[in-house]
Amino acid sequence: MQSIIAKNGCETPEPVKAQVKGSIPSWLQGTLLRNGPGLFSVGDSQYNHWFDGLSLIHSFTFGNGEVTYRSKFLKSDTYKKNVKADRIVVSEFGTMIYPDPCKNIFSRAFTHLSNVIPDFTDNNLINIIRYGQDYYASSEVNYINQINPDTLETVSKMNYRNHIALNLATAHPHYDDEGNTYNMGTAIMGFGRPKYVIFKVPVDASDKEHKKPALRKVQQVCSIPFRSTLFPSYFHSFGMTENYIVFVEQAFKLDIIKLATAYFRGVNWGGCLKFDKDDINLFHVINRKTGKVISTRFYSDAMVVFHHINAYEDDGHVVFDLIGYKDGKLYDMFYLHNIKQETDNFIETHKSFSQPICQRFVLPLNVHKESPRGSNLVTLKDTSAQAVMQENGSVYCQPDTLFEGLELPGINYDFNAKKYRYFYGSRLEWSPHPNKIAKFDIITRTHIEWKKDNCFPSEPVFVASPGAVEEDDGVILSSVISPDPNISPFMLVLNAKTFEEIALAYIPTSVHMDLHGLFIPAAV
Numbered sequence: 025m026q027s028i029i030a031k032n033g034c035e036t037p038e039p040v041k042a043q044v045k046g047s048i049p050s051w052l053q054g055t056l057l058r059n060g061p062g063l064f065s066v067g068d069s070q071y072n073h074w075f076d077g078l079s080l081i082h083s084f085t086f087g088n089g090e091v092t093y094r095s096k097f098l099k100s101d102t103y104k105k106n107v108k109a110d111r112i113v114v115s116e117f118g119t120m121i122y123p124d125p126c127k128n129i130f131s132r133a134f135t136h137l138s139n140v141i142p143d144f145t146d147n148n149l150i151n152i153i154r155y156g157q158d159y160y161a162s163s164e165v166n167y168i169n170q171i172n173p174d175t176l177e178t179v180s181k182m183n184y185r186n187h188i189a190l191n192l193a194t195a196h197p198h199y200d201d202e203g204n205t206y207n208m209g210t211a212i213m214g215f216g217r218p219k220y221v222i223f224k225v226p227v228d229a230s231d232k233e234h235k236k237p238a239l240r241k242v243q244q245v246c247s248i249p250f251r252s253t254l255f256p257s258y259f260h261s262f263g264m265t266e267n268y269i270v271f272v273e274q275a276f277k278l279d280i281i282k283l284a285t286a287y288f289r290g291v292n293w294g295g296c297l298k299f300d301k302d303d304i305n306l307f308h309v310i311n312r313k314t315g316k317v318i319s320t321r322f323y324s325d326a327m328v329v330f331h332h333i334n335a336y337e338d339d340g341h342v343v344f345d346l347i348g349y350k351d352g353k354l355y356d357m358f359y360l361h362n363i364k365q366e367t368d369n370f371i372e373t374h375k376s377f378s379q380p381i382c383q384r385f386v387l388p389l390n391v392h393k394e395s396p397r398g399s400n401l402v403t404l405k406d407t408s409a410q411a412v413m414q415e416n417g418s419v420y421c422q423p424d425t426l427f428e429g430l431e432l433p434g435i436n437y438d439f440n441a442k443k444y445r446y447f448y449g450s451r452l453e454w455s456p457h458p459n460k461i462a463k464f465d466i467i468t469r470t471h472i473e474w475k476k477d478n479c480f481p482s483e484p485v486f487v488a489s490p491g492a493v494e495e496d497d498g499v500i501l502s503s504v505i506s507p508d509p510n511i512s513p514f515m516l517v518l519n520a521k522t523f524e525e526i527a528l529a530y531i532p533t534s535v536h537m538d539l540h541g542l543f544i545p546a547a548v
Contacts (some may be wrong), residue, residue, distance in 0.1 A: 025233070028207040028506075029074065029363055030064050030077075030360050030363050030364060031536075032062070032063050032064055032065060033062035033095070033535075035111075035221050036093060036094055036533045036535055038094065039085070040093050040094070040532055040533055041090065041532075042090070042091040042514075042529035042531050042532070043090055043529070043532065044089070044090065044530075045530065046517070046526055046528060047089065047527055048086060048089045048090065048091060048526070048527045048529065049089075049489075049517075049526065050088070052487065052499060052517070053086060053087050054085075054086045054087075054487070054544050054545040054546045055173060055546075056485060056501055056515075056541060056542075056543045056544075057082075057375065057541050057543075058081070058082050058084075058482065058503060058538040058539075059079060059148075059538060059540060060075065060077075060079070060080065060148060060149060060536060060538030060539040061079020061080070061149050061536075062077055062078060062079065062095075062097065062204075062536045063077055063313065064076075064360065066106045066109075066110065066112050067112075070112075070360070071112065071360065072118045072359055072360060072361060073117055073294060073355075073358055073360060074358040074359075074363055075116075075117050075118065075149070076119045076419060078102070078103050078106070079097065079098035079100065079103075079147055079148055079149035080096075080345055080536055080538075081096055081097075081152070081161060081171065081176050082095035082176075082536070082538070083095070083173070083176060084515050084529075088339075091529035093515075093531045094176060095379060095535075098148060098149070098161050099178035100146045100147050100148065101114075102114040102145045102147040102411075103147065114144055114291070116292075117292065117293050117294045118293075118294045118355075118359060120290065120292045122156070138160075142522070144165035144166060144167065145163075145165065145171060146167035146168075146181055147163065148160070148161035148162050148165075148167065148168055148169050149163055149539070150164065150428070150539055150540055151541065151542070152171070152173075153168070154167070154199065155194075155205050155225040155230075155238035155239060156205075156229035156230030156238075156241070157227075157238070158238045159171055159172075159173045159544075160182065160442045161178075162195040163195055164194060164195055164260070165183060165193075166184045166190055166192065166193065167182065167183055167184075168181075168182045168184070169181050169182070170182060172235075175226050176540075182294065182397070183238055184209065184239065186240040187237070187240060188209070188221065188223055188239070188242050188244060189211045189216075189221065190209035191209075191212045192212070193208070193210075194207055194208050194209070194259065194260060194261055194262070194364065195260075195540065196331070196332075198262075198264040198441070199437075199440075200264075200441070203225055203227030204226050204227050205225045205227075206223070206264060206269065207222075207223055207225075207234060208222050208246070208262050208269075209221050209223070210259075211247075212256065212280060214279075216251070218250045218253055218280075219249050220250070220256070220257075220259075220271065221246075221247045222244070222245040222246050222247070222271075222312070222315075223242050223243060224240050224312075225239060225241060226241050226243070227332040228241075234518025238304075241426060243270070245310070245315050246315035246316075246317065248273075248308055248317065251273060251306065254279070254280045255278065255280065256277065256278050257272075257274045257277055257278075258274065258277060258278050258297055259271070259273075259274065260330040260331065261329075261330065261331050261332045263332045263334070263344040264335060264441050265335045265344075265441050266336070267311060268309050268310060268311060268312060268335075268342055269309075269310045270307065270308070270335050270387075271308040271310065272305055272306075272308075272329050272346070273302070273305065273307075273308060274326070274328060274329055275299060275303035275326035275327070275328075276298075276329075276352050277297070277298055277300065278296060279296045279298055294355055297355070297380035298352070299326070299328060299351055301326050303322060303326050303328060304323045304325065305324045305325070305327060305329075307324070307421065308323070309342055320387075320391045321419065322387050322418070323418060323419070323421065324385065324420075324421045324422065324423070327349060327350060328348065328349040328352045328354070328378075329346050329348055329349075330347065331347045331348045331432070332345070332434065333345040334441070334444055334447065335441065336442050336443045336444070337389075338443060339403070340388060340389050340390050340403075341386050341387060341388050341389060341402065341404055342386070342389060343384060343386050343387075343404070343407070344384070345385075345386055345447070346383060346385070347380045347381065347382055347383070347433060348383050348423070349369070349381070350363070353377065353378060354377075354405055357377065379428050379429050381427075382425070382426040382428070382433070382447075382464070384409050384426055384428060386404060386409040386410075386411060386421070387419070388402060388403070391413070395413045398412065398413065398414075399413050401413055404525045406467075407424045408424045409422065410422045426464065427469075429451055429452055430449040430450065430462055431449060432482075432483035432484075433447050434447065434449065434483060435447050435448070435486065436486045436495050436520075437486070438492075445466050445495055446464065446466070446496050447463075447466070448462065448463050448486060448520075449461065449462060449464070449519075450462075450481065450482075450483055450484070450502060459475060459479070459480055460473045460474065460475040460481070461474050461475075461484045461499075463496070463520070463523055472522075472523045473523070474516070474518055474525075478506050478507065478508045479504050479506045479511065480504065480537065481502040481504045481516060482502050482503040482538050483538075484500045484518075485500065485501045485521055486498055486499075487499050487500075487543050496521050497520070498520045499517050499519065499520055500516075500517070500518040500519075500520050501515065501517060502515075502518075503515055503516075504516050505536060505537060512531060512532065513530070513531045513535035514530045515528070516528060517529070
C-alpha cells in the first residue's frame with residue numbers, strides 16, 4: 025500500500041465517464057471536489073514529507089445516475105516555479121530548500137535574507153473551502169488559490185494579508201445556516217501583539233462576475249492574545265455552536281524563534297512544532313455574535329488535536345467533540361521514508377503510535393464565583409464528561425471517550441452546531457492510511473464499518489437525501505484506491521443508514537489518495 029500513497033499522480037484534465045455497478049440515486053446531483061498531495065518529485069529532486077506533495081485536485085460529478093471524473097494540478101506559483109526549474113525550488117512543511125550553489129553570491133545572499141521571515145508556499149493541498157460563492161484550494165498559510173469548481177482551472181492567488189492581519193489560517197472553516205463562512209488564523213509577525221484571530225466572510229461577499237475577492241468583505245469577530253508570545257498553539261480546526269466559537273489553545277506549539285531561524289539551522293518548518301506533555305490545553309469560548317470571550321478559565325490535560333467533529337449547546341453547556349492524541353508524533357509518520365516501508369516494518373516501527381481518540385468535552389456556561397470547589401459542574405445526564413471547579417476558580421475538564429481509532433471525521437452538515445447523533449470517519453488501526461470507514465452512533469455507542477480487501481477509502485462525505493428529516497437519511501461518498509492493479513479506483517456510494525453499498529463507480533484512469541474536500545450541490 026505504502027508505494028501507491030507516495031506515487032506521483034497525473035492529470036485527467038478532460039472528464040471521463042465512470043462505469044457504474046449498482047445504481048446511483050437519481051436525486052444525487054452535484055460535484056464532490058477533493059484535494060490532496062499528488063506530485064512528490066520534480067526532476068531529480070524529491071519531497072521529504074507526504075504533506076509536501078504538490079496539490080492535485082480532482083472532482084466526481086454526479087448527475088442522471090452517472091459519474092464523471094477529472095483532475096488537475098493546482099497551478100500555484102509554487103507549482104509553476106518548480107516545473108520551470110525542473111526541480112523543487114520552494115520550501116514546504118517537511119522539505120527546506122536552499123539556493124542553487126551555482127547562483128552568484130548576491131542572489132544567494134538575497135535568498136538567505138528573504139528567508140528570515142518565511143514567505144510561505146502557496147501549494148494549497150489540504151482542502152477546498154468556500155468564501156461567498158467562490159471556491160479556494162487552501163492549506164494553513166496566508167495564501168489561498170481560487171479555483172473554478174467546474175473545470176478545476178486555477179483562477180487566481182489570494183493573500184489573506186491584503187484583507188486581514190494574518191500569517192496563518194486554517195483549511196477547516198465553518199459555514200452557518202445562512203451560508204456565512206467563519207474561520208480562524210494566527211497573526212505572528214508584523215501585526216502588533218501576536219494573537220489568534222476569528223473572522224467571518226458574509227455569504228454575499230462575491231460579486232456576480234467573480235472579479236473581486238470575497239475576502240474584501242471580511243469581518244473580524246474577535247482576537248485572543250497568545251498565552252505564550254513565542255510559542256503560539258498550532259491549530260488545524262475549531263468548533264462552532266449556534267452562538268459560540270470553541271478554540272482549543274493546545275500544548276502542541278509553534279516555536280517562533282525556531283521558525284524565524286529554521287532556514288539557517290537546516291530545520292524544516294515541521295521541525296518547529298513541539299508538544300509539551302507537561303502543559304495544559306486551554307479552552308476558549310467566544311460569543312460569535314458579540315466577539316466577547318467567556319471569562320471562565322476552562323482547561324484539560326495536554327493533548328494534540330487536529331480535527332473537531334461537532335459542537336452544540338445543551339441546557340446551559342457547550343458540548344464539543346474532537347479527536348485527540350496523547351502526543352504530536354502523527355506528522356512524523358508521514359515522512360516519505362516512513363511511508364515507503366513495507367507494511368510489516370511500518371507497523372513494527374510505529375507500535376508506539378498514539379491512537380486517535382474521539383472525545384467529548386462539556387463546558388458549563390453558568391460558572392460563578394460561588395460554585396462549589398471540587399464539584400463536577402456538568403449536569404447533563406447523557407455524558408460522563410466532567411468539569412470540576414478548582415480552588416483558584418478555573419475549571420478542569422475531563423472528557424467522555426466516545427470511540428478509539430477514527431480520524432477524518434464527517435457529519436451530516438445540516439446538524440453542524442446542533443445536537444446530533446452520528447459521525448462518520450476513517451478507521452486508523454495499524455497505519456495512518458485508512459482501510460475502513462465507519463459510522464458511529466453516539467447514543468448507543470456502537471459502530472458499523474465498510475471495508476473491502478486491499479482497498480483504501482478516503483474521508484467519508486455525507487450527502488443528505490432531498491427533504492430528509494432523519495439525520496442519517498442520505499448517502500456516504502468515498503473515493504477508493506487499491507495497490508492491486510486488477511482493482512480499478514472507484515467512487516463508493518453507501519446507504520448512510522445501513523452502510524450497504526448502493527453503487528461503485530469505477531474510474532478508468534489513475535486516482536490519488538487525497539485529504540479533504542467539499543460536496544457542491546448542483547444548482548436547481
